[in-house]
Amino acid sequence: MIKKQWLMLLATSALLLGACTATEEATEDRAEAAPVATLVEKESVSTVDTTAKDSSATYEQEIEDTSESVEEETEESDTTDSTEKAAEPKVEPQVAEKAPSEFFLDSNRLIEVDGGNQSGHREANVVVDIGFGDREYWAFTNEHGQLVYVFAKEIVLQDDSTEPITSNGRYYHDEAKVPGTESDTLDEGHVIADSLGGVANAYNITPQDSALNRYGDQAYMEDNIRRAGGATDFEAIITYPNAETHIPSHYQYTYTIQGNTVVDSFDNVDPEEYNKSQGITPSKPKEETEAEEKKETKPEVKEEPKSEPKSEKDVSFVDTNGNGQVTIKEAKEAGYPMPITKDHWLYQYMDDRDGDGMVGE
Known part of the structure; x- marks a missing residue:
């Protein structure tokens, strides 16, 4: 009887031990499985979070890039607009309003010379008013002291009833002695004549062929302006054969009379001799x-x-x-x-x- 009870106790103990072992194993298995699941879960969550964060970061980066791109385009647009606006004023009709004499104003300094000064010397790179009285006739010299350009917005004729003139219709008794005028064939020729309101100093005088000056193209041009009662936008371009001489080789006058623009261009020669050389008139002794x-x-x-x-x-x-x-x-x-x-x-x-x-x- 005791032996049976002992055997039943052993069996019961064995059963209990087996149950405990199974439970522990199951618990251990669950314990081992739990971290794995947790790890998987955490990794999954981490992956999702990372993906979400990456996606969010990517989206934010795209927004930033887009913003920067928009800002850059705006800046470029603003820069382009401002550049275009800055460039617009350069299309200037202002130049048309300026006298052609503006070409010299950057380098030529203004000096005053008495209208009756008979000195034949000219300063280099200067501008001088050669209009008598209140007239504004501007004469310009180059770096060699040669008279190369004369401009007048308006030519106002001489008025012998109000202006002091000599018996032969001149403002002064003599003209400047520009080098070259001592020649027997060259006059002290006015670029703008006394009758047109010009003075007699070296900035309005060039050595000019006597025939040309007295009854040639020069005289014809002056007569045209007198008959019209004056002129506007008058300019004279005077050229020379070299940098040393003060005797011009060519004159070109442009002026407007009665709404018509006239251009007179001629060499500083005897017109009759010139015509003969061109075969315009018969060459006779x-x-x-x-x-x-x-x-x-x-x-x-x-x-x-x-x-x-x-x-x-x-x-x-x-x-x-x-x-x-x-x-x-x-x-x-x-x-x-x-x-x-x-x-x-x-x-x-x-x-x-x-x-x-x-x-x-």
Whole structure:
């Protein structure tokens, strides 16, 4: 009986031990499985979090990149706009409003020279007002002291009723002695004549061929402006054969009269000689030409005896254009031989450029 009870106790103990072992193993298995699941769970959560964070970071980065791109585009747009706005004013009609003389203003300094100064010296790179009285006629020299450019917004004719002029229609008794004017064939030629309001200093005087100055293209240009009562936008461009001489080789005048722009361009030569060289007129000896002129003299308009009073002479017969002035050409066509001296009744109506008491010499 005791043996049976002992056996039952052993069996019961064995069962209990087996149950405990199984429970512990199961518990251990669960314990081991739990961390794995937890780890998987944590890793999964971590992965999800990381993915979410990465996604969020990527999205934020995209937003930042987009913002920066927009900002850059805005800045570029602003820069482009400001550049375009800054560039717009450079299309300037302002240049058209400026006189062509602006070309020299950066380098030429303004000086004052008396209108009657007879010195032939010119300063280099200067600008001088050569208009008589309140007139503004601007003359410019280059680096060699050569007179190269003259500009006047408006040419105002001489007014002998209000301005002090000499008996031969001049503001001064003599002109500047620019080097070259001592030649027998060159006059002290005004760029802007006395009759057009120009002074007599070296900044308005160039050595000019006598024929050109007295009855050639220069005289024709001056007469055009006088007849029109003045001119606007007057400019003279004067060129030279080299940097040493003060004797021009060419003149170009541009001016506006009665709404029309006129350009007169000519060399500093005797117009008759030039025409002959170009084959425009027959090349005849000077003596033959003078003989023909004498043949064409009209006997009925020969000079009357000097004893007659000047008041009895009819200047309108000689002054064919009726402007109150007699040119050498008009006098010749009327039959008066050259030169016309100071004691001749026509002298008072003629322009004695060099003031030597003789016209057409």
